[in-house]
Amino acid sequence: MIPDAPYGTLIRTRSLWGNAVRRLWRRLDLRVCLLVIALFTAAALWGEVVYWRYRLRDQTPPYNRVDMSRAYRPPSPWSRPFARAVEALGPRASRFAILRKGIANLFEHPLGTDNLGRDVAQRLIQGARIAFQVGIITSLIAIPIGVILGLIAGYFGGWVDDLIVWIYSTVASMPGLLFILAIAMVAGKGLKGVYLGIGLMTWTGLCRLIRAEVIKHRDRPYVTAARTLGAGPVRIMFRHILPNVFHLVIISFSLRFPSAIGTEVFMSFLGIGVQGEPSWGIMISNARLRLWHGMWWEMTAVTVAVFVVVLAFNLAGDGLRDALDPRLRTGDTP
């Protein structure tokens, strides 16, 4: 509660965003989630660097290099790193040398190798790069569509609203995955199809939310005031209303990010996703061939990665919603 302040004293409160960040950080689980997201982002950026480094040098990147003699190696800790060091160096080698070699063996393929002898850890990181790209780029397609249509529909109402509601209801009533596949088929294989497919199909939820929120806002005093001062509809929508509903965009972004990753995995699994680069979906599809023979590491690594990232994004999204909800702002005053 705001205490009675002497006339003229400035009450120092935190901004909505500063407060949200503080509230997010206060919870340990969310801190872990943010850390995971940061790690994921770092992996994706690192993957991007590796990708471009080899691309520009015109070399085959190490994560795509085949070595059949190394096919199906289990993760290093399971492949007797120290025993192998002894075998390699002979029984008379010094303990230090054996220790060094053993540790080197331990980090050789920390997550094992796949059916063509490629390092699973490296491919996992490259997969993170694709997943990240898909999350970002599909959001860049879907969010502007959702926001702009939502603003227009909510602000103008009437037949404009009817039209936009009709459009998004129609899109939303189509079976999403099938339609994404259809778009991807038309757009051609590769990531372009994935981006367009997911981007063009997943804006409806956000659009609906924004529209409802804008309807709430459009007759508020601050909007009326802006209108009285002569501001045009575009200015009112984007300068006045949008900042007040923007937290929905942030939340929606954090929640749609993992589902986009999931869809990409699914599409790559079906063979219409990324070509020639490792993605998580392709890795899962690859790993299932020998899974029942006990080659568990590739499948495990990817599914754990997908699980952790999706969980982190979902929890962070939930936390963000709580943090950005003004009704939950309690005990914020200094």
Place this chain on the structure above:
Amino acid sequence: MGAAVGWIRQAGAGLLTVGAALLVSSCGEKPLPAGTSTERVLFGETERIRSFDPAKAGDVASALAIARIYETLYQYAYLERPYRLEPLLAVAMPTVSEDGLTYTIPLRRGIFFSDDPCFTRTGGKGRELTAEDFVYSIKRIADVKNESSGWWAFQGRIVGLDEFRESTLGEAPSDYDRPVEGLRAPDPWTLQIRLKEPYPQLLWILAMHYAAAVPREAVEYYNGRDGRARFSHHPVGTGPFRLVQWVRNYRIEYERNPMWQETGRVERYPDRGEPGDAEAGLLQAAGRPIPFLDRIVQYVIGDSSTQWLLFLRGRLEQSGIGRDNWDAVIGPERTLTPGLRAKGVRLHATPTLMTTYIGFNMDDPVVGSNKKLRQALHCAFDGKAWSAFYNDRMIPANGPLPPGVAGARGPDEPNPYGFDLEKARRLLAEAGYPNGVDPATGRRLILTVELGAANDPTTRASAELFADFMDRIGVRIENSYNNWPTFLDKMDRRQCQMYRLGWVADYPDAENFLQLFYGPNSSPGPNHSNYTNPEFDRLYEQARTMSDSPERTALYRAMADLVIEECPWICLAYPLAFGLQHGWLLHYKPHDFPYGMSKYYDVDIEARAAWQAREW
């Protein structure tokens, strides 16, 4: 061979694992109620059957089913290798005129169709087969309205048949009484075929199910109207078995054709085989009347692990070996694991008449005009590693012709452009791409390989393996995955730079492979590499009208060598077919064209019952 490519071909082309799965799908078994019967029944597994109409069916499972009920003029001698034809409904091999254009085929008498209501004139009794039945059956293949998948086999071959096809184009019902000059029956027991040009492969065609004898009464009676079945659902043939019940996509049952006994028709088990057949017990039944089986019942079992478990329980007498259970069944030496061997299970690993390859589009400006580049890429392909990737289920290829057809290279005659990295690098430099770098751009050469079957992880992994082979000499391969129709379409429109495909022989003649390099067969024909070489075309035209002879084999060999030198293909491998049989399946010998061969099989019911009692 024209543009019309049958299902059998398409199913084989590109699907690398086709062999084992399809070849063994002919029969199987299931326990009988103990002690109730001594009937010899085979309960087994089949792929989905699409049609019983010989003119329409083009897939392997349907062809196998059709060959149990219908018969052709000639058949493959069951045990003999190399493959040889022998008369089935014909009395003898045909008399061929001097110019090689007229085939006169004498027919056997006393062959009857099985009883069926469609024979209204005889009150439902099966009538005797005549030469007119073959005339009618081949006309049916030509009829546009039948959309036959077998038209490629006859297109442009028989005098007047193409004109007959044109006469069926309109909406009016096709007139089967319209005579075809080159297809006549001078008397009921003689069939005469006149060809436009010599076509010695005709005999192989006459052994395919497309040329099976179909009674006209049945086609006209079973038209799907008035509560009657359609002809594709109601076969009426002369074969060793007849259809009892067909529940689509689930169960199919055949029984011994009683007509054989009624009319006193006797067929006998062959008494000649290749060396080793006698030791394998394949000649034990020599001279005994066939078929041995009283009944064949098959189920469509989609799931491969279900199939495998049923095999282990003794409910199927044959099984393919999937990629998934490979390691559990086959030891490192490609032999059966001791456990299964001790139980009497037998493993057959046989070469199939199939070559898998990566073709270059000779129209492509980069690879088409640069022979050294193609040779370099061929030298960079590591056939042994490739076979190892496929669990050694393939033999590294040393040419376009697989072993078993005339003109093929023996195992001791390596391909001059076989795996040799040094040579590959040298050729690549000579081709103008030292270390794979294109001097024009200063960057590595990038080539695109088109593939069908995008969602198959094995195909994808093998494509990446191929890319790695080429990467070793510095060439970058980009794999472009397509779905199957898009892939075929791209090849037909000559839009591929490189493409990966396989070819399964339609008949065991090198001509069937060499036509893939014949200029006039370029896309949309089967020559998807669009390889044109006047010298090759000359040899091909010379050889294709010749009958089997050492001279023709020499020509085949010369053509194959020409292809090896010019490298329009990187020859990858010759797949092997693997199949498992229980010890109680008797007289089984793997065959590349196993159509109609279930009449030779037999089961030892007691051994089977013993296994089932033990395994349960």
